[in-house]
Every structure is written in structure tokens, then in C-alpha cells.
Amino acid sequence: MFHKLIPLSFLLLLFASCSNNTSLPKEGEPVLxxxxxxxxxxxxxxxxxxxxxxxxxxxxxxxxxxxxxxxxxxxxxxxxxxxxxxxxxxxxxxxxxxxxxxxxxxxxxxxxxxxxxxxxxxxxxxxxxxxxxQSSEPDLIVRMQKPIRVPGNNTDLFMVVKIPFELPKDTFIRAIEFVPGNKRLVHHVNAHIIQFEPSKKSNLFDGNFLVNQDQTKSTTIHKELNLLNDDGSYAPMTPSVCNYLPGAQFSFYPKEIGGYKIGRKNAFYLNDMHFGPSAVDEIDSSYFKIYFGSEPPKRPVSEFQIGTLGLVPVEPKLEVKANEVKTFHITFPVPQDISILTLVPHMHLIGKSFWAYAIKPSGDTIRLIRINNWDFRWQYFYQPKTLLKIPRGSVIYVEGVYDNRAENPNNPFSPPRVIAERNGSMKTTDEMFQLIVTYIPWKKGDEAISME
Structure with missing residues (x-):
């Protein structure tokens, strides 16, 4: 079985999509x-x-x-x-x-x-x-305790944020939507929920509500944010309940898919909230919309991540020398029958192209996604039109091309210098190569479930 991993999930849309259903004028008539x-x-x-x-x-x-x-x-x-x-x-x-x-x-x-x-x-x-x-009216809006101040120093800012909230009773959540306050600056967010037993946590709102990820040791984050139980033990955490990337659009999964059971005392734990560089001081007041469900989740959603920080590494080591164009690969054998809900390709600034497919045990190819001209500004959660089955024993292959030449207008350095994957760094001037897959265990009939 897979282990659940934390996926990497700037919405500044200039033009949205256009439908392929086009009404045409009759012959000889003008376009109106x-x-x-x-x-x-x-x-x-x-x-x-x-x-x-x-x-x-x-x-x-x-x-x-x-x-x-x-x-x-x-x-x-x-x-x-x-x-x-x-x-x-x-x-x-x-x-x-x-x-x-x-x-x-x-x-x-x-x-x-x-x-x-x-x-x-x-x-x-x-x-x-x-x-x-507008999206459906949420049942609950959960806001930050205070706005986050983003300094105008032209550097990436990575924060760990706690957003506590209490409910009158235990309930079920159908979906959670992250709404960026400063759409120009918020690049990505990985959000989890920590649930506290009421008898083990007296006050959710004590402690800091954010710490700088770059300056705080991971072993002390929970203490600084007051995310431990009163006796110092760890409360259970549900990972990856909501994630956000550039271009991300919120949508509900089909009926009976996804959702969470939740208690009265909770906190959103944003272990990785990334703000892009800004030349002036700014603030962000992002928040969450929660949509309750009427029944327990029947088919919980899981995720796995391959490549950087994932189940399998990038081959060869992700390092691109100055003025070099280089190709990298990820290979992952699928250990069980799965139905894919979402594909999230991820690269940084010198990414050039991204291609992913699966080879079934029979030798047949399942096309996943191809991006011929990678653009860091536009990253999406790609959902197949219907649930996509990947049989056990299939192998997922991912190919990424990186262009570290001076001719690349997205190159962050002039002149070019070595750009590499650096100990899981998420800075835009370092590189990453990932495919994040959201899935459920396959059931007969999944291929007929529409995602539109």
C-alpha cells in the first residue's frame, strides 16, 4: 500500500478558459x-x-x-x-x-x-x-488569527501557520477550499488538520500562530505553535486535506468520494505556505471555506508523490549546469489497482517540458499528461474526464526537460549558474521535479464516474 505524503500544492488568472461549444453565424451573416x-x-x-x-x-x-x-x-x-x-x-x-x-x-x-x-x-x-x-456558499469560513506580513525584500518567504477553529459538535466534512488573500503573492499551500480530543487540549488559541519555516527547527514547530496536547503528546493529524498551486481551481469530487470525519477542536496546520518575492511590504489574509457533509466518507482520498521528496527519486540527480539542457526521469511501479482523481505536475523556473504516462502489465500505454511548454506561473490540478484506472503492476514513467541556458527568458540567473534540487528546498530559484497523484483504490465501475 502507499503511504500518504504531503503534496506540493498563485492564482493570478488573466484570462480564464473558453468553452469548446461555439455558436457560429449563418453564412453571410456577421459575427455578433x-x-x-x-x-x-x-x-x-x-x-x-x-x-x-x-x-x-x-x-x-x-x-x-x-x-x-x-x-x-x-x-x-x-x-x-x-x-x-x-x-x-x-x-x-x-x-x-x-x-x-x-x-x-x-x-x-x-x-x-x-x-x-x-x-x-x-x-x-x-x-x-x-x-x-461563485462557488457554493460554505458552511463555515475559518480565518487566520492575524494577517501575515510579507516583507518587501525580493526573497521567497516560507511560513508554517496554525489556524485553529472549534465546532459545536463532531461532524463530517465534504470538502475544504483554500482562498488566497493576496493572489499575487501566495504561491503554494499544503494544509493538514490536527484534531484534538477536548479533554486533552484546553486552549487551541494559545501560542504563536506562525513561524518562519527557514528559521525554525521542525522539532520545535509544534511547541511554538501550541499544537501539542496539554501533556506534550502529539494529536492525530489528517494530511493533505487541502492544497493550493498557481492556477488551481476549486471543485467538488463526485458523490461518495473524499471527505473527513472531524471533532470539535481542530487546527489547520499549514506546514508549508510559500509567498513569492515582493519588492514592497504587503499583507495576506488567506482563509478556508469548509463544506460539511451529511454522512461519513465512504471512499477516502489518498495521495502519493514521486520525484523530489517523493517515494522514488529523480534520475539522474537533479542538477543542471550553466548553459545546459538536460533530461531527467522518474520511474514508479504501481503496487495496487488505483483510480486517479487528480494529476499535479510540478517544476520550477527552468522547467521546459513535462511528460508522464503509464505502461500496463500487458504492455499497453495509458497517457497521463504532456506539457510541451512548461510555465511556472500556470500550474493546475488536472482531473481526467472520468476516473482513470491504473492497474497493479503498471509502471509510471515521467520525463522532464530543463533549460538552464541564457536564452531561456525564465532563467532566474544572469549569467546562468548551476541550478539543482537542494535538500528539498522549495525556493523558486532551486529546482524540483515531481508528479503528485490523488487517487482512491479502484472499484468496478469507476471508469464510468464523471469528473465534470
Whole structure:
């Protein structure tokens, strides 16, 4: 069986996805915003481009989109946006966010024909649309005790954070959503829940609520954050209840999959909260949304991680010399039948491409994911359209290419210098190579369970 591991999980979406369901004008008729362009924009782009979204400007009304029409045409034609790193010609995923050539042509034609409005009076109002794009109302919001201050010193900041909370009774949790307060700075978060027996923990809120990960020994973190029971023993921890990465979008798993049983006294334990470099002092007030369940979890979710900090290492050792392009591999035999829920590829700045697949005992290939042009800014939790079975005895192969040349615009150093995996360092200027897999033990019929 697998051991549960802590996965590595900056949401600054400029353009969101566009649906592949496109309404086309009849022959000889012009392209109109209301009839042809709005469905694309509203289906996906506006999910982030609204008054509550992460994007820097709104794209909902005709006026919104027409005023940005040349920009929209440019970034879509050059496939800068929407940001969907995975190669759609290799594997398809649930809720894919890429534009077809047909959609790009339609957008350009609309711009070239003068951005005609069409029957905009028939469109839903921004208020109605925004309600559709918002996630479900949570049952509980758990906030930090105080904002986190991020110094403007242009260096990465790694914190360990405690966010305690109490409930009136034991209950079940269906899902947990992390909401970054400062979307520009929060890079990744790994969150766990520590559960305390009421008789063994008198006060959850004593102690520090955060410590600097780089300056604190792991053996003292629990003491400084007051995460031990009153007698000094460790309380049980449920790992990886919620994780966050650049580009991450919250979604519920299918019914009966995932969830947790939880007691009255608890604390979110963020053992790794990473803030990217900032030139000015800033603050962050991230929080969690909790969605309760009505029944115990029937199929708990597990995770494993391969490569850096994982079950199997990167081969050869992850080190790229200055002005070198180098390929690395991860090989992992799957010890049981599993159904994959989520794939999370991870590299840092000089990552060039990422390719993962599995070979079944029969010799057949299961395509997992291929990213031809890795972009550190856009990292996703990729979910297959239906649960994906990987049989016991299959071998997962991962290939990563790294480009440490001066010509690489993402190279953090000029001139280039040696970049390597350094004792599990998560600094963006060091490197990592990982595949994180969320799964459940396979059951007959899993392949028919939709993830969309």
C-alpha cells in the first residue's frame, strides 16, 4: 500500500478558459457579441474577469469586451491565453481551458468586422452571471488569527501557520477550499488538520500562530505553535486535506468520494505556505471555506508523490549546469489497482517540458499528461474526464526537460549558474521535479464516474 505524503500544492488568472461549444453565424451573416462571442466569454473567461474574480479587469458586458477586443484577439491568436499548459492533442481533462482554432478565428473575425454588439438586451446581467460563477456558499469560513506580513525584500518567504477553529459538535466534512488573500503573492499551500480530543487540549488559541519555516527547527514547530496536547503528546493529524498551486481551481469530487470525519477542536496546520518575492511590504489574509457533509466518507482520498521528496527519486540527480539542457526521469511501479482523481505536475523556473504516462502489465500505454511548454506561473490540478484506472503492476514513467541556458527568458540567473534540487528546498530559484497523484483504490465501475 502507499503511504500518504504531503503534496506540493498563485492564482493570478488573466484570462480564464473558453468553452469548446461555439455558436457560429449563418453564412453571410456577421459575427455578433451577444449571439456568438458572449457565450464563449461568459462560459469561462468571465469566471475570473468579474468584480470578485482574480483577474485585473472585468470581461462580462459588451462594453467590457469591446474595449479590450484587440488585446483579446492578440493573446488568443498567440495562444498566450487562455492558460492551459496541457497538450490537448495528447490527453483530455475535465473542464479543459483551451481555445479551438475555430474559436480563435471567430474572435478575430468579430474584431475585424467592428465588434458588432447584437442583441445585448437579451443577455443576463452581470449580477446574475456572477452568482453562477461563485462557488457554493460554505458552511463555515475559518480565518487566520492575524494577517501575515510579507516583507518587501525580493526573497521567497516560507511560513508554517496554525489556524485553529472549534465546532459545536463532531461532524463530517465534504470538502475544504483554500482562498488566497493576496493572489499575487501566495504561491503554494499544503494544509493538514490536527484534531484534538477536548479533554486533552484546553486552549487551541494559545501560542504563536506562525513561524518562519527557514528559521525554525521542525522539532520545535509544534511547541511554538501550541499544537501539542496539554501533556506534550502529539494529536492525530489528517494530511493533505487541502492544497493550493498557481492556477488551481476549486471543485467538488463526485458523490461518495473524499471527505473527513472531524471533532470539535481542530487546527489547520499549514506546514508549508510559500509567498513569492515582493519588492514592497504587503499583507495576506488567506482563509478556508469548509463544506460539511451529511454522512461519513465512504471512499477516502489518498495521495502519493514521486520525484523530489517523493517515494522514488529523480534520475539522474537533479542538477543542471550553466548553459545546459538536460533530461531527467522518474520511474514508479504501481503496487495496487488505483483510480486517479487528480494529476499535479510540478517544476520550477527552468522547467521546459513535462511528460508522464503509464505502461500496463500487458504492455499497453495509458497517457497521463504532456506539457510541451512548461510555465511556472500556470500550474493546475488536472482531473481526467472520468476516473482513470491504473492497474497493479503498471509502471509510471515521467520525463522532464530543463533549460538552464541564457536564452531561456525564465532563467532566474544572469549569467546562468548551476541550478539543482537542494535538500528539498522549495525556493523558486532551486529546482524540483515531481508528479503528485490523488487517487482512491479502484472499484468496478469507476471508469464510468464523471469528473465534470
Amino acid at each position: 457579441f451577444a449571439e456568438h462571442i458572449a457565450p464563449i466569454i461568459h462560459a469561462n473567461c468571465s469566471k475570473c474577469h468579474n468584480s470578485q474574480g482574480a483577474a485585473p479587469f472585468q470581461l462580462i458586458t459588451y462594453k467590457d469586451v469591446a474595449s479590450k477586443s484587440k488585446l483579446v484577439a492578440y493573446v488568443t491568436s498567440n495562444r498566450i491565453m487562455p492558460p492551459w499548459p496541457a497538450d490537448p492533442e495528447y490527453t483530455h481533462f475535465a473542464n479543459e481551458t483551451y481555445l479551438t482554432n475555430e474559436q480563435i478565428s471567430l474572435l478575430n473575425r468579430w474584431v475585424n468586422e467592428g465588434c458588432l454588439p447584437g442583441d445585448t438586451a437579451s443577455l443576463e446581467t452581470p449580477t446574475i452571471l456572477e452568482k453562477k460563477w
